[in-house]
Amino acid sequence: MNDFATTATRWAIRIVLMLVGLVFFLCLMAVAGSLALLWGLRALWARLTGQPIMPMSMGGMSPFAGWQTVYRSGAEWMAQSSGKASAAEERDSRSRRGVLPGAGDVTDVQPREVHES
Structure with a gap:
């Protein structure tokens, strides 16, 4: 019985850590996707208004x-x-x-x- 509890605990911890990693990865992907969408909308607006499309950059920060x-x-x-x-x-x-x-x-x-x- 003790062996079963140890094995079940190990698997539960593995599953929880895997889920935490998955949530973290999905959050990072959501942030990256939001930035890409923002850049795309900015480029589209620049093209519609006839302005040059400037890449996103640090803008003068050295x-x-x-x-x-x-x-x-x-x-x-x-x-x-x-x-x-x-x-x-x-x-x-x-x-x-x-x-x-x-x-x-x-x-x-x-x-x-x-x-x-």
Whole structure:
């Protein structure tokens, strides 16, 4: 009897997890289908009104610009919290000239001249 209860419990858990996965998959498909329908209606409206059909995009958002904003604010926060604002300013000025932060600490390579083209 104990073996039957264990087997029934395992199968019940498997079935429940399978149903949860199926519901999750169907929800994702509904969201993807809604976005596709929205894009199709937008393209149809643009064609009916004679406007150019523009692809859906992030529209001016640059992931690189977002990273730079976060990176700079983090460096400024660290400089203010440690009280070494002059070191942070020196690092920023070196990074603007093309020298990476911490490049002066590297000892196992030979430095070369930078040739600008």
